[in-house]
Amino acid sequence: xxxxxxxxxxxxxxxxxxxxxxxxxxxSPAGQGTIILHEASQPYDEVVTVGGKRLVAIVAPAxxxxxxxxxxxxxxxxxxxxxxxAYLEGLGLESNASGPGLRxxxxxxxVDRCELTKNLAGLEVLEGGELELHNSIxxxxxxxxTALYVDAATADIVYSTVVHTGPSA
Numbered sequence: 001x002x003x004x005x006x007x008x009x010x011x012x013x014x015x016x017x018x019x020x021x022x023x024x025x026x027x028s029p030a031g032q033g034t035i036i037l038h039e040a041s042q043p044y045d046e047v048v049t050v051g052g053k054r055l056v057a058i059v060a061p062a063x064x065x066x067x068x069x070x071x072x073x074x075x076x077x078x079x080x081x082x083x084x085x086a087y088l089e090g091l092g093l094e095s096n097a098s099g100p101g102l103r104x105x106x107x108x109x110x111v112d113r114c115e116l117t118k119n120l121a122g123l124e125v126l127e128g129g130e131l132e133l134h135n136s137i138x139x140x141x142x143x144x145x146t147a148l149y150v151d152a153a154t155a156d157i158v159y160s161t162v163v164h165t166g167p168s169a
Contacts, residue, residue: 014048014058014068023052030054030083036061037091043069047076051107053083060090065115067092075103076119082106082128094118097141104129104153111136122147122162129153139163 093101
């Protein structure tokens, strides 16, 4: 904690970085920003919300795979609000046995080279949400859970693996 976001003094939490990207307010457009996550000795253990009509990219360097690992009833990453756009690249969203890895609600989200594994539900796209999923893997933690759930929303899936084994017959 206490970093200024520079390379010499980085933020230690994703939420700290997100707080420096301003949401839209009356008479003021939303902010735009890129958050670069690096692999660490411990995975990130926080819930991340992208909203407020921001345009946010959360990305990993090509040779790293940072992970967000937490057991919570919330999604590990939630993207909400009309006119919010998120781009996620190279991340692992893992081991949320009580909730989804990613929830998109009314926002547009691009997911590239990510692994959403061992979550109660892999990915949920709800109420006007838009998903473009590329080169990614999505699974659920248990056979009787849904890897990908789309309700009143759209999903475009290209070169990705979505695994739902379902209950055995």
